[in-house]
Amino acid sequence: MHIKHIGKPKLIFMFLPVFILFTYALLFLETVKYPGFIGNHFLIDAKVYFAITIVFLIFSDAKSNFAGFVLRVNRLILIPLSLIYLGFSLLEGAHFTNYVLSTFKFHLDGLVLVVLFSLSIYLVDKFKNTIPRTFGKLGPIYAAMIFLITFFMVKNITYAANTGISRNSYILFHLRSSYDDKMFYEWGVFYRFMVFVKNNTPQDATIIIPPMEDPWLMGSGNDHFVRAFLYPRKLIQEPKIIPDIKAFGPNTYILITWGKEACKPDPECHGWPRQEIAAKRIIYKDPDSTNVIETRENSVYKLEDDKYVYGIIEL
Known part of the structure; x- marks a missing residue:
């Protein structure tokens, strides 16, 4: 069977590093405002930009000094971002629900998206060569499938991470709390x-x-x-x-x-x-x-x- 590469609009992929930075900006804005702010005011959910960026990164072969710089910076900030998120999650668990929002004026469920975005870029960039980027005659349908899978995975992982970490951090600091307090x-x-x-x-x-x-x-x-x-x-x-x-x-x-x-x-x-x-x-x-x-x-x-x-x- 003849296998062909999905057509790649090179002009779009040249702007990939700019799109990465743009998506970072949207996610940080939602962290400060509230999750869903972009979708409510600009009609397109920030997680859509997240998924589009990952699709572009998977199918992009374009290389530039700027793209390399953005990906290196992403690797450098991944661990600090993760530690910041975990630290504030533990801080909230030690106090009460929405402690971080009321005290530091940002949303933990927005920050987890930033961490997940950084992690996704790192993993895709590291293992890009092992990801199938050709799929016979499916062409753009294959890219659309990856987009949808990414979008729904992001939604579910974000919820699971927030719920799991907040529950465990609360239990860690409140071992003697009553059943009513935990509920x-x-x-x-x-x-x-x-x-x-x-x-x-x-x-x-x-x-x-x-x-x-x-x-x-x-x-x-x-x-x-x-x-x-x-x-x-x-x-x-x-x-x-x-x-x-x-x-x-x-x-x-x-x-x-x-x-x-x-x-x-x-x-x-x-x-x-x-x-x-x-x-x-x-x-x-x-x-x-x-x-x-x-x-x-x-x-x-x-x-x-x-x-x-x-x-x-x-x-």
């Missing part, structure tokens, strides 16, 4: 909300939760996630407007939940339930603990009058 470190205010619901509902209760969409997608609207905390209570998922509340019998509760994901228009899109509900009892959660801050008997729930964003409604 709060991992899940934050959502864990306290779930404990509040458990403490104020019987085990055979029916819990009505919001739809699995923003802003409740990854929290109170994710029935699989919520079930892990509230089992053996029965969960029923309803849309934004609950169609027939009267169909539910006694021992039924509705979550009052603000939602943590972004949505539009903000903040009007937050808050659930989104309708008036005649309640036997409304129990509001203290924002800073798992305790009850206020209880209203035989009341009518109204979202616009709700001064507390988390609680439960007993029908």
